[in-house]
Amino acid sequence: MKTLAIDFGSTFTKVSAICMEKAEIIGTAKAFTTIETDIRDGLNNAMKELHGQIGRVDFAQKLAASSAGGGLKMVAVGLVPALTAKAASTAACSAGAKVVKTFAYELSTAEQQEIFDINPDLILLSGGTDGGNKEAILHNAKKLAEIDRDFSVIIAGNKSVAQDVLDDLVQGFKHAVICDNVMPEFNTLEIMSAKNAIRDLFMEKIIEAKGLTEAAKLMDAPIIPTPLAVFEGAQVLSESLGDILVVDVGGATTDVYSMCSGVPVMTNVSLKGLPEPFAKRTVEGDLGMRYSLDSLVEIATIERKAVFCGDNGETMAELDKFRALCAADPSFVPEPSSLFGKFDKALCGMAVNLAVERHSGKLETAYSPFGQIFYQTGKDLTDVKYVIGVGGAIIYSPDPAEILTNAVRDEYSPEILKPVKPKFLLDKKYIFAAMGLVSRVDKQLATKIFHNELKEL
């Protein structure tokens, strides 16, 4: 029996054919996503290529994920930046959304305009613990109701006023649903209910809005957001491998997923801030190999004083040429041994370096009157066993291990709690999203395929 896993990406529609008996990927193919005409056209083109590789096969089941049409664009709104605003953005991010911006405190008129300009698909509205602050979320509901855009709102704040918040939003003709508070008690994080509400709205509303209704009818299970599929793939893999970190360097963003508790490994460290979820995802919109190349180069040169292949005038001019080429043609892949290939590799390493650093917990030393004390914010990843590289820039590089070394803790910056001695794995065929989909119907099969397909470096 064969299963077909489809990923309607923002640029490419990717298909993977899976042989269930052998637990193997028997073919993969891709074609441009055709959201302007009919998304099924791109799928058919990819299928033609797949059939060219493996012949005509009948698929017993078809499963799909989608990030077409810009993915699931969300805005998170909370009260205190370090508390409910952070809880809301964490919840949205782990539901596979692209959180364009997080807002805190009472929304201003300027921020209303900003949300109008972002034009999100969904808004996650939190604020106040249960029985806690009511004013902020009520104020923000009214402000959101006034914005003349067709988004839905998930209400995940102080339960005492959830119904009033809903009423205010409905008055502004917004579709809204109530779920459990993302922070019911001070400093606790409850994201399951919000996550489920986001998934449901994605199926109810977003599939249609992104022109996926007809494609959805061809599938044997509901279409889910691609990052959510990758997330679930990573979760299944961690059940057999232990603590893992997945780094996906893409054209527009670099996504990092960690599956581990992240509690301090050292004993004399106390945790500060919001508790971290076991399964965590972060998205870096300024670190990408093509669409966000300019910001990546800028951050790498300024923050890291990175020097690309000598700093003489000649190579600088070449770097500018490379950037212009990537801007003109985002599908450009340089010859690895060429100077442009070296730029690509160095920049990919930088993206891994910075994205993993931002995902990792930080150790701060405070000097009290009685000597040093250590605080940890975020997740301690020092004990993570495997770092898995995903994404074209890593998998097509002749030296992926060198790129992934950037995910390892720097001995000169021990306060950044990156993995210390991880093994490196490579996802050669980009199977994470596909495995997330498969795991929804057969977890064991997904685990087996992972073990057959991931290559240790």
Add this chain to the structure above:
Amino acid sequence: MNGKTVVMGVIGADVHAIGIKILSHAFEGAGFKVVNLGVMVSQEEFIEAAIETAADAILVSSLYGHGELDCRGLREKCEEAGLRNIPLYVGGNLVVGKRNFEEVEKTFLEMGFNRAYPPGTTPERGIEDISKDLGLI
């Protein structure tokens, strides 16, 4: 439950953990909703917790003798953050050694605290005062 929420914690780099546990149990027993931030709590953390939980009062504990330094500016920051006139209480071993408590109390009241307590104050004493101040009795 008396419907009132109090935020409490041990301020600064102070690690004395036992008193605040006892204090939080006592306040819970008296019907308060307690948000106990534990030890080594910064001024910002007190404020953020109070905003999010719509606290009716903040109780600061300081045992290691640096209370004066750690508490300075808390009232101003509360005002800045929109916690207007929120009752602030402080207790423990507020200063080093055995300074005359009236003097110490004056210092803390001037800093904007509503009440300051000498070493060895029982939780019951605090509960009684705060209940009065919040109009419960």
